[in-house]
Amino acid sequence: MENKLEPVYRRIISSVKEIETPVFAVFDFDNTCIVNDIGEAALVYLAVDNLFRDKNLLKGKYKNYSKAVFDHYYKLLDDGKVKEAYELSVKILSGFAVDEINSLVGEVIKFESENISTAEVWGRKIAKGIKPKEQVIELVDFLKNNGVEVWIVSSSSEILVRSAMKHFNIKADIIGIRNTVIKGKLTSKLEKPLPIIEGKVDCIKKFINSDKRPLIGAGDGINDLPMLEYCEIKVVVGLNNTLAKMAEQNRWFLI
Numbered sequence: 001m002e003n004k005l006e007p008v009y010r011r012i013i014s015s016v017k018e019i020e021t022p023v024f025a026v027f028d029f030d031n032t033c034i035v036n037d038i039g040e041a042a043l044v045y046l047a048v049d050n051l052f053r054d055k056n057l058l059k060g061k062y063k064n065y066s067k068a069v070f071d072h073y074y075k076l077l078d079d080g081k082v083k084e085a086y087e088l089s090v091k092i093l094s095g096f097a098v099d100e101i102n103s104l105v106g107e108v109i110k111f112e113s114e115n116i117s118t119a120e121v122w123g124r125k126i127a128k129g130i131k132p133k134e135q136v137i138e139l140v141d142f143l144k145n146n147g148v149e150v151w152i153v154s155s156s157s158e159i160l161v162r163s164a165m166k167h168f169n170i171k172a173d174i175i176g177i178r179n180t181v182i183k184g185k186l187t188s189k190l191e192k193p194l195p196i197i198e199g200k201v202d203c204i205k206k207f208i209n210s211d212k213r214p215l216i217g218a219g220d221g222i223n224d225l226p227m228l229e230y231c232e233i234k235v236v237v238g239l240n241n242t243l244a245k246m247a248e249q250n251r252w253f254l255i
Contacts, residue, residue: 008216019215022212023149024208025231026152026217037127045111047067047121048121053096054095056188057094057188094179094188098181106167109164113128114129116129133237139235151175152172152173153203153227158177201227215231221241222241235254235255
C-alpha cells in the first residue's frame with residue numbers, strides 16, 4: 001500500500017524543478033504538526049493551577065478568576081468569536097518573563113503527557129495530550145532536504161510554539177502571535193498583523209515574501225483555508241471536518 005505522502009513527494013519534486021528560488025512552505029502548528037493545541041493546553045494548565053499573572057484579562061470581579069478566564073475562552077469559541085478567543089489564549093502569558101517560557105512549556109507538556117484522551121475541566125470536556133504528528137514532521141523534513149524553506153504560521157503564541165518546537169525537535173522558522181515585551185516580560189498587548197485566518201496570508205507577505213506564493217501549505221481546519229488557498233500545493237491533515245471534505249471535493253492532498 002502506497003504511503004499517503006508519496007503522491008505529495010512526487011508533486012513537490014516536480015514543482016521544485018519548475019519554480020525559481022526561493023521556494024518556501026507554510027504549515028499550521030496546532031492539530032497539524034502536533035496532536036491538539038499547545039495554546040489551549042497552556043491555558044488549561046495555568047487555569048487549573050491558578051497561575052495567571054495578569055489579573056486584568058477580563059473586566060469585572062470574579063470569585064474564581066482562573067475559571068472565569070477558562071470559561072470566557074471557550075464561550076468565545078462557542079459563539080464563533082475565533083479571533084477574540086485566539087487573542088485571549090496569547091494574552092494569558094502576560095506577566096511572565098521571556099526566560100520563563102521554556103520551563104512553562106515543559107511543565108505544560110508534562111501535564112498533558114503523550115496519552116491522547118479527553119478530560120473534564122469545570123464541567124467541560126476538553127482534549128488532553130500532546131505529541132508530534134509523525135507524518136507531518138516527515139513531510140517537513142522532506143521539504144527541507146529538497147531545498148524548501150519551511151515556516152510554521154500559527155495563531156498561537158509565537159514564543160510558546162517556538163518552545164514547543166524545540167521540545168519536540170521540530171526545526172522550522174516560526175510566525176505566531178507576539179506579545180509586546182517590556183523589560184523582559186510579556187504583556188497583554190499584541191503585535192500586528194495577527195496570523196489568524198486571513199491574517200496568516202498578511203503575515204506570509206510581510207515576514208516571508210511579498211512577491212511569491214508558498215509552494216505548499218498544510219493545515220487542519222477551516223481557519224487555515226485562506227492560507228491554503230494562497231499556496232500552490234494544498235495539504236489537509238485529515239480530520240472529519242469541513243476542510244477535509246473540501247480537500248476531497250477539490251482533490252487536494254489529504255493525509
